[in-house]
Amino acid sequence: MSVDFSQLVQEGLAQTDAALERLLPGPDVQPHNIHRAMRHSVFAGGKRLRPLLALESARMIKGTLPDGAADVGAAVEMLHTYSLIHDDLPALDNDDLRRGKPTCHVVYGEAMAILAGDALQTLAYETLAKLPGDALAKIEIVKEIAIATGTGVGYDGLAPGMIGGQVWDIEGEGTKPTAERVEAIHRSKTGALITVSIVAGGLIGGASADEVASLRRFGQKAGLAFQIVDDVLDMTQSSEELGKTAGKDTATDKATWPAVFGIESSRATAAELLRDALAELDRFGAHAERLKAVARALVERTH
Amino acid sequence: MSVDFSQLVQEGLAQTDAALERLLPGPDVQPHNIHRAMRHSVFAGGKRLRPLLALESARMIKGTLPDGAADVGAAVEMLHTYSLIHDDLPALDNDDLRRGKPTCHVVYGEAMAILAGDALQTLAYETLAKLPGDALAKIEIVKEIAIATGTGVGYDGLAPGMIGGQVWDIEGEGTKPTAERVEAIHRSKTGALITVSIVAGGLIGGASADEVASLRRFGQKAGLAFQIVDDVLDMTQSSEELGKTAGKDTATDKATWPAVFGIESSRATAAELLRDALAELDRFGAHAERLKAVARALVERTH
Numbered sequence: 188m189s190v191d192f193s194q195l196v197q198e199g200l201a202q203t204d205a206a207l208e209r210l211l212p213g214p215d216v217q218p219h220n221i222h223r224a225m226r227h228s229v230f231a232g233g234k235r236l237r238p239l240l241a242l243e244s245a246r247m248i249k250g251t252l253p254d255g256a257a258d259v260g261a262a263v264e265m266l267h268t269y270s271l272i273h274d275d276l277p278a279l280d281n282d283d284l285r286r287g288k289p290t291c292h293v294v295y296g297e298a299m300a301i302l303a304g305d306a307l308q309t310l311a312y313e314t315l316a317k318l319p320g321d322a323l324a325k326i327e328i329v330k331e332i333a334i335a336t337g338t339g340v341g342y343d344g345l346a347p348g349m350i351g352g353q354v355w356d357i358e359g360e361g362t363k364p365t366a367e368r369v370e371a372i373h374r375s376k377t378g379a380l381i382t383v384s385i386v387a388g389g390l391i392g393g394a395s396a397d398e399v400a401s402l403r404r405f406g407q408k409a410g411l412a413f414q415i416v417d418d419v420l421d422m423t424q425s426s427e428e429l430g431k432t433a434g435k436d437t438a439t440d441k442a443t444w445p446a447v448f449g450i451e452s453s454r455a456t457a458a459e460l461l462r463d464a465l466a467e468l469d470r471f472g473a474h475a476e477r478l479k480a481v482a483r484a485l486v487e488r489t490h
Numbered sequence: 491m492s493v494d495f496s497q498l499v500q501e502g503l504a505q506t507d508a509a510l511e512r513l514l515p516g517p518d519v520q521p522h523n524i525h526r527a528m529r530h531s532v533f534a535g536g537k538r539l540r541p542l543l544a545l546e547s548a549r550m551i552k553g554t555l556p557d558g559a560a561d562v563g564a565a566v567e568m569l570h571t572y573s574l575i576h577d578d579l580p581a582l583d584n585d586d587l588r589r590g591k592p593t594c595h596v597v598y599g600e601a602m603a604i605l606a607g608d609a610l611q612t613l614a615y616e617t618l619a620k621l622p623g624d625a626l627a628k629i630e631i632v633k634e635i636a637i638a639t640g641t642g643v644g645y646d647g648l649a650p651g652m653i654g655g656q657v658w659d660i661e662g663e664g665t666k667p668t669a670e671r672v673e674a675i676h677r678s679k680t681g682a683l684i685t686v687s688i689v690a691g692g693l694i695g696g697a698s699a700d701e702v703a704s705l706r707r708f709g710q711k712a713g714l715a716f717q718i719v720d721d722v723l724d725m726t727q728s729s730e731e732l733g734k735t736a737g738k739d740t741a742t743d744k745a746t747w748p749a750v751f752g753i754e755s756s757r758a759t760a761a762e763l764l765r766d767a768l769a770e771l772d773r774f775g776a777h778a779e780r781l782k783a784v785a786r787a788l789v790e791r792t793h
Contacts, residue, residue: 212642218650218657221641273608278600297581298660301604305576306641306653308608312615313636322625329632330619337612338524339515347521350609354521357601 190480196239199260203238204230206261210314224295224303225310228268232286236413236485237263237384243478244388244402247471253392255318259328262311263384266336269307270349270380272300279357308336318391328387335383352376356442364442372442373414374407381413382406385478401467408464409482412457416486418443419453424490461486493783499542502563506541507533509564513617527598527606528613532571535589539716539788540566540687546781547691547705550774556695558621562631565614566687569639572610573652573683575603582660621694631690638686655679659745667745675745676717677710684716685709688781704770711767712785715760719789721746722756727793764789 207229212222238260245256275282275290276297283293292300315332318325338351347355352375359368385406389399422445445453464482468475510532515525541563548559578585578593579600586596595603618635621628641654650658655678662671688709692702725748748756767785771778 216642218641218654218661220661221653221657225641269608273604276601276604278604298579299657301576301579301581302653302657304608305572305611308611309636309640309651309653312632313640316629316633316636322629326619326625326628326632329615329629333612333616333619337616338521338528338609339519348612350524350605350612351521354524354602354605358521358523 190476192480192484195243195477195480196484199239199242200235202242202257203235203260203264206238206257207264210258210261210265210310220295220299221303221306224291224299225268225307227294228272228285228291228303229265229307231288233264233268235260235264236481237267237381239481240381240406240478241384241388241391243481244385245392247468247474247478248389248392248394248398250474253320255320255391256388258314258318259387259391260384262314262332263380263387265307265311265314266332266349267380269304269311270336270353272304272307274353276300279353320391321393324390324393328390331383331386331390335379347375348379349376352379359442364447366447369442369444369447370411373411373444377414377417378407378410381410385409401470405464405467405482408460408467409486412460412464412486415444415453415457415460416488419445419450419457420488420490422446422450457486493779495783495787498546498780498783499787502542502545503538505545505560506538506563506567509560510567513561513564513568513613523598523602524606524609527594527602528571528610530597531575531588531594531606532568532610534591536567536571538563538567539784540570540684542784543684543709543781544687544691544694546784547688548695550771550777550781551692551695551697551701553777556623558623558694559691561617561621562690562694563687565617565635566683566690568610568614568617569635569652570683572607572614573639573656575607575610577656579603582656623694627693627696631693634686634689634693638682650678651682652679655682662745667750669750672745672747672750673714676714676747680717680720681710681713684713688712704773708767708770708785711763711770712788715763715767715789718747718756718760718763719791722748722753722760723791723793725749725753760789 211226211229214223214226216222238257241260241263242252242256245259246252271285272291274280275285276292282290284290291303295303311332312329315325315329318328335348336350337348338354340347352372355368355372356376359372382403383406385402386399389402394402421443444456448456461482465479468479514529514532517526517529519525544563544566545555545559548562549555574588575594577583578588579595585593587593594606598606615632618628618632621631638651639653640651641657643650655675658671658675659679662675685706686709688705689702692705697705724746747759751759764785768782771782
């Protein structure tokens with residue numbers, strides 16, 4: 188199929204950035220510093236992968252890009268950014284650099300970084316509540332997103348949401364990671380938000396419950412594959428290529444896939460998960476080509 | 491009117507605590523520590539004032555307590571607790587005690603306190619999205635609450651939401667507080683969440699737009715009066731009576747009402763605001779007696 192992938196990515200990134208620019212208070216809106224801190228991290232060069240998944244999922248379901256899809260993507264990106272700001276704090280991962288730039292607390296101080304993360308979570312829900320269209324779909328999106336980013340057991344029945352995964356990750360530091368724990372952390376800490384980006388995109392596009400179930404299975408498999416690839420790249424690439432401190436996961440005994448299964452087996456698992464993920468979209472026929480292209484690119488990337 | 495106030499408070503507290511007990515993951519749900527940290531702060535002896543306002547606002551509008559009112563109150567209390575946990579962190583107010591008990595980060599560490607606050611915010615939105623009843627009312631509640639707890643200018647047009655007020659408060663430390671700044675901080679940092687508790691209660695009770703407007707004006711006035719009284723008590727009472735370090739606001743040059751206007755003038759302003767607040771509820775006739783009794787008790791309290 189002839190999907191011009193780089194154009195697709197550029198379009199998605201431009202739509203997401205336009206939505207974020209519109210939704211985030213400007214740098215001169217009072218109180219200044221928190222809005223500047225929020226913008227510092229939101230516009231720090233993120234690849235907008237989650238919004239891209241939301242956009243293409245919405246487009247696949249509706250056949251055309253529905254109103255509000257870019258705002259769903261922007262809300263997901265706000266949640267992703269809030270989790271990064273808090274993860275980077277001295278009390279958590281203590282990271283000074285993210286995508287080659289100083290992290291939020293390095294520039295704005297810890298207090299402002301904590302509050303900027305809080306405010307991005309809040310703004311994500313404000314954004315979702317203001318979406319155009321059907322109130323039932325909007326409430327379903329809020330519910331899905333809150334569950335996926337919380338601490339409780341999510342829809343996959345296997346692992347808690349994003350914050351729960353972060354807790355497991357912190358608590359496991361310094362102990363030898365097990366296969367079970369690595370999978371649970373990946374499914375929750377990263378996988379849950381990736382999956383819900385796809386589900387929420389589908390819901391704004393009008394997906395039926397049965398279509399949502401397919402999207403969820405696609406997201407769970409593609410999300411896990413994405414994280415495995417991320418772990419492999421962290422282990423095999425230099426800091427310069429990654430824009431962050433390479434090998435840091437290994438150095439701190441972080442639970443990574445290759446640390447438990449080895450690099451070759453990890454690559455094979457990612458490829459298998461991708462294949463299974465793509466098969467979940469076959470029911471959508473030619474409409475699925477763009478979303479499939481995104482998933483392929485995420486898993487087959489080399490940096 | 492013969493409202494048995496202490497019974498009203500006891501009932502409200504019991505309903506709120508039952509809802510919180512049901513909605514918060516148990517202390518043995520994995521990952522343990524974050525759920526224990528969340529419960530530590532949520533069940534640290536709060537008076538459940540905001541939930542009480544939500545419950546009585548809902549009851550006044552519907553004539554009887556509507557399904558979901560206790561969950562609205564519980565969600566508001568989760569948001570209040572998340573803001574306290576983050577406020578108490580070393581990078582912010584650095585408080586070791588709250589209501590006479592060690593604060594969250596003292597018991598569970600800073601990382602877990604940051605994440606527990608995050609997770610309480612998330613769980614509040616999950617709770618709201620799962621409310622029974624009309625999807626439109628639920629989306630309206632989510633929107634109102636997100637705006638009231640964010641950084642942007644809220645519905646009163648005067649001040650930003652809860653996080654915005656927190657930023658102003660932090661940034662003003664060490665400078666002489668002005669009347670304008672004190673009012674803006676009070677309206678945002680405390681007033682916005684109190685007001686939205688009343689508005690959200692009204693919405694779950696089926697309030698019309700016009701009734702919501704009355705509830706909002708009532709909440710803005712009662713909320714400001716409540717905070718002024720809080721400032722006066724902080725200045726005039728001992729630490730033992732307050733259950734927290736008395737006089738701390740003055741010691742750190744915090745923006746308080748009596749610091750700018752004096753104690754007697756502050757008391758008079760609180761009384762005047764209360765009278766105006768109560769007048770906003772006259773349109774609801776005898777149905778308003780319970781909510782009026784709560785407002786009176788909050789402003790006329792002596793500890």
